Amino acid sequence: MAQKIIIDTDPGQDDAVAILLALASPEIEVLGVVAVAGNVPLALTEVNARKIVELAGRADVPVFAGCDRPLARDLVTAEHVHGKTGLDGIDLPEPALPLQEQHGVEFIIQTLRQEAAGSVTLVPIGPLTNIAEAFRRAPDIIGRVQRIVLMGGAYFEVGNITPAAEFNIYVDPEAAAEVFASGVPIVMMPLDVTHKALTSRDWIEGMRALPGRCGPAVASWTDFFERYDREKYGSSGAPLHDPCTIAWLLRPDLFEGREINVEIETEGKFTTGMTVADWWRVSGRTPNALFIRDVDRDGMFALLTERLARLP
Secondary structure, eight states, rough: EEEEEEEOOOOOHHHHHHHHHHTTTTTTEEEEEEEOOSSSSSSHHHHHHHHHHTTTTTTTSSSEOOOOOOOSOOOOOOOOHHHHSSSSTTTOOOOOBBBBBHHHHHHHHHHHHOOOTTOEEEOOOOHOOOHHHHHHHHHHHGGEEEEEEEEEETTTOOOSSSSSHHHHHOOOOOHHHHTTOOOEEEEEEEEHHHHTEEEOOOHHHHHSSSSSSHHHHHHHHHHHHHHHHHHHHHOOOBBBTHHHHEEEEEEEEEEEEEEEEEOSSOOTTTTTEEEOOOOOOSSSOOOOOEEEEOOOOOHHHHHHHHHHTTTO
16 A cells, blocks of 8 residues: 655755655655745745646646745745745746645645545645644644654754754744644654765766656756755755655665654744754653654665656
8 A cells, every 4th residue: 555645845956856756656645745835935836846746747646835924924935045946957847737726735634534544644845834734724634644754853963044943944933833742743854864865976967867857857956956055064965855754754764763852942032943852852851753863875865766767
């Protein structure tokens, strides 16, 4: 039985690779892709999501637009990382794939009510606004979620948008706080692990050499955002943050982590959006997340290569 998932996303080049990985994997059934405002405004993220799904040749996967702003704050975006479209690096045609009329939050609610309880995993790889809003509108769905596998937060790697906060959590810390307090089992891919999932020049050129359109697109996207990460971190490659979520669903044996308590700072003068991760279990607070800290980098990229090569 394929794992049923809903991808909640703000594409984003690394979001795009995560979506392609999911769509290339028969072990996963993508019930829908829901866009949220984040890396760029919603008007761009929903278009980008449709472009990616169409690139993969998967017109059967519906795309929805969700929330266009955080629960309680002004939107912060990241064009400085992802470019003015959010998906700079290769020019893709305007998508023929239609945007669904239903609001993305209502799609999440409806799907969780219709599918068997405990059979749907939510995979948020952007700010958690849509997930928190769905839980607010329909508390009955919370207990029906199998798990949440998210990209967000950091602890030992601190922050990438402020000294203390990772971008996805920082954009909507109130939403993150509600999701982490929901009681749904959470698997968390923080910067602590995603910064170990670094691209290499050989891997990028291998993507570029793949037949079809998806491999070269991945190479172009990676080339674009790699320049930012190389300047920022001084690393030899760029971290593929969001694909870690899908890779964990496919091969959890590639990852190592610890069940700990994670709280979200919403009021700090300098630390708003910080994920306060009790790695050493000193707080006495009940664990609420599997905090992933290590990845078999070579195994993950071998998986990416094998799956992305299946796409058109």
